[in-house]
Amino acid sequence: MIGRRGELVRSFHSRTLVAWILALGLLDFGAMAAPPGKTSPDKAPQAAVSSEEAEARAHFEAGVAHFDKQEYREALEVFRRSLWLKKNRNTMGYIASCLKQLGQYDDALEQYEEMRREYPKLPAKIEAMVAADIAELSGLVGTLIMAGDAPAGASLFVDDRLRGRLPLDKPLRVSAGRRAVRVEKEGFEPIERTVDVRAGKENVAELVAASTDGWLVVNEKHNWVLHVELDGKDVGVTPWQGLVNVGEHKVRVHGFIWEEALLACDAPTTVAEHGAKVVSRVATASVRLYEETRVVLGAEERDASLRVESTPKGALLMIDDGQVGLTPWEGRLPLGEHVIEVSARGFVSAKQTVQLERRKQRELSVSLERQPDLVAEARAARNRKIGVGLAYGVGVAGLGVFAVTGGLALDRVDDLDERCPDKQCPSTEAGNQRVAAALGTAATVGLVVGGLGAAAGTTVLLLTRPGGGERGAGSSVSAGVGLGGFEVRGRF
Structure with missing residues (x-):
């Protein structure tokens, strides 16, 4: 640590170090056996100390000696050897204290947490000191997460110390300060990044690989x-x-x-x-x-070949549901059965199965049928409807004129018959005769126009009906004409 915070930390270390030495020194290293042949006057005889326990104790005592001389790195090494031989809470406490003195606050914090897990019922004096150290260390570490190019399975190093493999299952706790992050994976260039870790914060290491390979x-x-x-x-x-x-x-x-x-x-x-x-x-x-x-x-x-030609040329060729190119096409395929499909815009697709045999070339020629022109058919249907409508409309209008004028003409003729005995009309009836003749002519013209319109509409309907040549074979039309109207019945 640097600056005022570093001075405070060092001051805290100097105050608590003596307390730790005293606290841990008050506790013996495990259960020590008395020398052979001697027993304590107030205790039952104890089993002889095993060679491993004796070696662990020797390392522990050597560690304490280094610790007293403030040789924390040497002390840490021998304490770890002792802990490997025999688990002991005092050894774990000394290791945590060594890590703290060496500035490895994250490791010291983890060591204290492990000590609590292994020995949940510490003596009150030790527990108080552990709690105080944990509280202080928590303010000296931050968390680190990897982002960007973080390849799975790569080894993560922080300040040249292996801290795990990616992806991390949780954010990594590291001591505050500038940290060198390096990611290594065999066969690839390392990814390196420097991160300023802030205490009590989540810090992100955005990794950028030098190469983009796999x-x-x-x-x-x-x-x-x-x-x-x-x-x-x-x-x-x-x-x-x-x-x-x-x-x-x-x-x-x-x-x-x-x-x-x-x-x-x-x-x-x-x-x-x-x-x-x-x-x-x-x-x-x-x-x-x-x-x-x-x-x-x-x-x-693929010792068999296939050649596919089509009409039209340039059709899309699919073999076994996979697109292979445009016709004409020639290539080699695995032996056995294959599904060939040929399609082209405006044509009906064709599909068939072929069997290929070893060292034999199969030639396939496909002729596609044109698809109906739906737009042209719709246009023709619309025109047919309009034409039939106009023709029948003219026919109906003509017949309407015929019905009206014919009726009026008959009325005039009946009147003239009454006024003109023996068909001899006086000169005063000349005007009525001319009107009757005109109405008769109009009725005749209306009848002719109506008949022509009905005939034209029926002809257009029959001749322009889709497939009329085939479907119209059974068609029939009947018409009825009278003074009051016109009727057409048909079956198509």
């Missing part, structure tokens, strides 16, 4: 030696491994296998340049920072 390992499941294709480029032969950029990569294996090895199920040790062609599927490998990604691919024999 290991990719590719094997063939039969242990065949085949070419490894990474993102469209051959990079070596199986088994293969290499550093690649973080992210997704396309991987496959391909090559040849000697027929003798294929039949005998032997794994070749060298790359074959001829024989049965074998290829694996294309796999997607997700490589993460400073991690190893393994891909195992199974190559299949």
